[in-house]
Amino acid sequence: MANIADIAILVLLVVASSLAATPHTTEAAKHVVQWIIPASQNSSSFYSNLFANTKFNLNDILVFNYTTGFHNVVTLSKDDFKDCNVKKKMETFETGPTMIELNRTGEYYFACAFPFHCSLGQKLSVNVMASSSSPAMAPSSTASHLSAAATFPALLMVIAINILF
Numbered sequence: 001m002a003n004i005a006d007i008a009i010l011v012l013l014v015v016a017s018s019l020a021a022t023p024h025t026t027e028a029a030k031h032v033v034q035w036i037i038p039a040s041q042n043s044s045s046f047y048s049n050l051f052a053n054t055k056f057n058l059n060d061i062l063v064f065n066y067t068t069g070f071h072n073v074v075t076l077s078k079d080d081f082k083d084c085n086v087k088k089k090m091e092t093f094e095t096g097p098t099m100i101e102l103n104r105t106g107e108y109y110f111a112c113a114f115p116f117h118c119s120l121g122q123k124l125s126v127n128v129m130a131s132s133s134s135p136a137m138a139p140s141s142t143a144s145h146l147s148a149a150a151t152f153p154a155l156l157m158v159i160a161i162n163i164l165f
């Protein structure tokens with residue numbers, strides 16, 4: 001026969017474990033891209049197609065994976081990106097893999113500055129959204145409701161078992 005203290009401890013354990021299992025929402029996503037000259041015929045849209053369904057949120061990390069010395073990563077203005085004017089680069093990253101922390105919202109324009117690589121399609125623009133706080137909150141509260149809903153029957157069962165046996 002269970003006593004009140006046993007039940008109280010069980011309740012605490014179950015509640016604590018459900019709290020611990022609640023997922024973290026602020027985790028930054030990591031997007032890895034194989035940074036190459038696209039082999040496809042539609043080379044100029046290769047990278048935009050690749051990420052057509054990807055959402056980039058503030059503080060996500062973009063990883064350009066390439067072999068140092070074979071490619072690099074430069075940032076460009078919108079116009080220089082369009083024209084592959086890589087000589088007007090703002091920043092240069094030359095060690096692969098290059099990790100870029102997307103620490104501001106808005107458009108980023110990346111290209112490889114090796115001769116002809118950009119015009120052969122090795123260019124990528126991403127639009128970083130500030131949505132990491134608001135839309136991410138919705139799934140989070142749904143998740144914690146679900147986990148609370150799932151916890152309650154489990155709690156009753158544990159108590160019932162404890163009382164019965």
Ligand SMILES: *[C@@H]1O[C@H](CO)[C@@H](O)[C@H](O)[C@H]1NC(C)=O
Binds near residue numbers: 042045049
């Ligand atoms: C390739 O480009 C053509 C013409 O621009 C387009 O119709 C087709 O959908 C593209 N294919 C892919 C896989 O992007």
Ligand SMILES: *[C@@H]1O[C@H](CO)[C@@H](O)[C@H](O)[C@H]1NC(C)=O
Binds near residue numbers: 032065066
């Ligand atoms: C980077 O590219 C290399 C060579 O293609 C590959 O072995 C490695 O798994 C890639 N790394 C990531 C994080 O994708």
Ligand SMILES: *[C@@H]1O[C@H](CO)[C@@H](O)[C@H](O)[C@H]1NC(C)=O
Binds near residue numbers: 101
């Ligand atoms: C954002 O990241 C860049 C390099 O990725 C860095 O130079 C800059 O200081 C960062 N800005 C902030 C506000 O953290």
Ligand SMILES: [Cu+2]
Binds near residue numbers: 072117
């Ligand atoms: Cu390149």
